[in-house]
Amino acid sequence: MAKRLTPKQQKERRTLVFSAVMGAGVVGSGLMAYLPMHLRWETLLRPPGALAEKDLLASCIKCGQCVQVCPVEAIVLSDGDGGFGIGVPYIDARKQACDFSCDTPQCVLACPTGALTHHLDKKEQVNMGKARLSRPDACLARQGQGFKGKARGADFKGLHRYEKIDRWNPIKIADHPYDLPLCDLCVRECPIKDAISMEPLSKDQAESDTRRTPVVHDKCVGCGMCEMICPVEKTAIVIDLNREGPKV
Amino acid sequence: MRGIVDSLRLLLGGAPRKQSREEFSDAAQELHAHKALPEQRKERIAKIREELAEPTLSFTHKSFKWRKWRWTSIIVINLMFVVSFYYDVQLVEGALTASRFVGFHMADLNSALQITLAHKQIVINLVIGTVTVGILWWLVGGRAFCSWACPYHLVSEWAEMMHIWMAGKGWIKDHPLDRRMRTVLYVIFILLALITGYTVFESISPVGILSRALIYGGGVALTWVGALLFIEVFLVRRFWCRYVCPIGMTYGFLGSVSPVIVEYTLPDCLHEGECRKVCLVPHVLEMTKKNRAEDTALTLGADCTRCGMCIEACPTGALNFKLRGTGGLL
Numbered sequence: 040m041a042k043r044l045t046p047k048q049q050k051e052r053r054t055l056v057f058s059a060v061m062g063a064g065v066v067g068s069g070l071m072a073y074l075p076m077h078l079r080w081e082t083l084l085r086p087p088g089a090l091a092e093k094d095l096l097a098s099c100i101k102c103g104q105c106v107q108v109c110p111v112e113a114i115v116l117s118d119g120d121g122g123f124g125i126g127v128p129y130i131d132a133r134k135q136a137c138d139f140s141c142d143t144p145q146c147v148l149a150c151p152t153g154a155l156t157h158h159l160d161k162k163e164q165v166n167m168g169k170a171r172l173s174r175p176d177a178c179l180a181r182q183g184q185g186f187k188g189k190a191r192g193a194d195f196k197g198l199h200r201y202e203k204i205d206r207w208n209p210i211k212i213a214d215h216p217y218d219l220p221l222c223d224l225c226v227r228e229c230p231i232k233d234a235i236s237m238e239p240l241s242k243d244q245a246e247s248d249t250r251r252t253p254v255v256h257d258k259c260v261g262c263g264m265c266e267m268i269c270p271v272e273k274t275a276i277v278i279d280l281n282r283e284g285p286k287v
Numbered sequence: 288m289r290g291i292v293d294s295l296r297l298l299l300g301g302a303p304r305k306q307s308r309e310e311f312s313d314a315a316q317e318l319h320a321h322k323a324l325p326e327q328r329k330e331r332i333a334k335i336r337e338e339l340a341e342p343t344l345s346f347t348h349k350s351f352k353w354r355k356w357r358w359t360s361i362i363v364i365n366l367m368f369v370v371s372f373y374y375d376v377q378l379v380e381g382a383l384t385a386s387r388f389v390g391f392h393m394a395d396l397n398s399a400l401q402i403t404l405a406h407k408q409i410v411i412n413l414v415i416g417t418v419t420v421g422i423l424w425w426l427v428g429g430r431a432f433c434s435w436a437c438p439y440h441l442v443s444e445w446a447e448m449m450h451i452w453m454a455g456k457g458w459i460k461d462h463p464l465d466r467r468m469r470t471v472l473y474v475i476f477i478l479l480a481l482i483t484g485y486t487v488f489e490s491i492s493p494v495g496i497l498s499r500a501l502i503y504g505g506g507v508a509l510t511w512v513g514a515l516l517f518i519e520v521f522l523v524r525r526f527w528c529r530y531v532c533p534i535g536m537t538y539g540f541l542g543s544v545s546p547v548i549v550e551y552t553l554p555d556c557l558h559e560g561e562c563r564k565v566c567l568v569p570h571v572l573e574m575t576k577k578n579r580a581e582d583t584a585l586t587l588g589a590d591c592t593r594c595g596m597c598i599e600a601c602p603t604g605a606l607n608f609k610l611r612g613t614g615g616l617l
Contacts, residue, residue: 072487097402097406098410101384103502126499152413
């Protein structure tokens with residue numbers, strides 16, 4: 040016959056069961072964060088120097104020092120919907136791209152853990168991804184059209200450093216209107232030399248065909264500047280993410 | 288040495304050890320016997336009645352002399368992070384998990400531990416950062432981090448006030464948990480980081496979430512903090528800080544050998560139990576119960592957060608902060 044528990048033992052047992060339930064709840068909540076991370080795995084453009092996705096999430100201490108040093112405030116931290124990746128930095132290029140205003144990637148220098156690799160000292164070594172003309176039919180250059188006005192409208196808050204205007208301070212893109220006979224914004228504002236160029240669309244080089252097409256080369260680091268500046272809604276050029284980490 | 292072992296065992300969730308009479312010092316034995324005399328007992332009761340009649344002393348806290356500094360400290364430390372970023376003054380860049388204090392690396396011990404286990408690499412900056420932070424909090428008392436710096440501790444204190452108020456009205460009651468749970472969770476989160484390669488704990492750490500929310504702006508992660516506070520108000524008093532937080536436990540290990548400590552003096556104590564009512568970790572105050580102190584002066588264990596609430600609550604000044612020398616360490 041089973042021994043009857045005293046009231047004190049019953050109370051202790053209840054406490055133990057309740058503790059186990061609450062403890063399991065805490066661990067379960069932690070593990071549930073796997074799902075949101077998994078869902079966003081392929082969607083976030085990581086800052087310059089970011090290690091391969093899994094290593095980045097493991098080594099990032101979620102402090103945001105990279106956010107603080109970025110002169111154009113391109114870097115933001117994942118919210119709770121990032122799951123295990125909560126507090127890990129990413130860049131929403133269409134909203135505010137990294138334009139290397141800081142010259143040497145400051146975020147890389149700021150990172151205390153090397154989650155943004157310290158083996159990188161030139162912007163040309165960055166490998167965040169590669170630009171791709173995702174909607175060629177929408178591209179103005181491919182239609183032979185120019186662009187006049189503010190690249191992303193008057194309300195756009197994005198910043199860009201125009202070296203000819205101010206070497207040290209990025210300004211609002213909305214404060215820098217353009218008047219271009221042929222739209223070449225993605226090539227014009229690209230911070231990396233020879234990463235993207237305008238090529239004739241047809242073999243007919245005569246004036247009769249003014250159409251051009253942006254061509255992305257291997258030197259492209261995927262900073263997203265072209266995606267931010269593209270005046271078409273929605274953008275005609277996007278970044279294909281690199282998830283393998285830096286080449287250096 | 289036994290002092291430290293007992294204090295660590297208590298931190299890990301063990302029940303307070305009842306000392307046998309032989310372990311009591313002569314002075315303590317004499318004092319306990321003296322306190323048990325019928326006329327002494329009468330005098331003690333009379334004194335307590337006197338206290339209760341005095342309106343200023345009838346509250347649980349007779350003063351907030353430490354709390355005002357403590358709350359100021361929490362707010363100032365967290366505000367320094369916010370102001371540094373907002374005005375770009377580069378005083379403390381980063382968040383509580385890791386930062387640069389005027390250029391010097393600082394890293395939270397538990398966050399650094401988690402990412403080291405997850406990434407399986409030793410990073411020199413983190414070694415520098417954790418040693419700096421470790422020395423700092425060792426000096427001022429280990430879990431002093433909790434009550435003097437942690438932003439979650441502050442909101443949790445407010446939740447606790449609501450809990451106590453409602454419990455006083457009889458609307459709710461506290462459901463205490465088994466304190467060994469924190470040790471189990473500590474090991475689980477270490478294993479999870481090691482096995483999965485993700486910093487699983489960081490995704491539910493209200494300390495990191497709140498610190499980042501203050502500096503970079505809040506988001507959906509704050510609902511988790513809200514859920515924890517809900518539990519603390521209605522179900523389990525100080526659920527996170529008392530039974531879960533591995534950060535607190537990590538700092539607790541430092542606190543076991545820290546020079547700053549709260550000291551209990553037996554002769555001044557009337558054994559009213561006010562200190563245990565306000566304490567976040569009342570098991571460290573076990574010696575304040577009648578006939579439990581094995582010596583006339585004793586220091587509180589590693590789990591003590593040096594918040595000073597017991598000092599404020601004690602009507603007779605039997606508890607005080609003390610700086611112990613290296614001789615008193617063991």
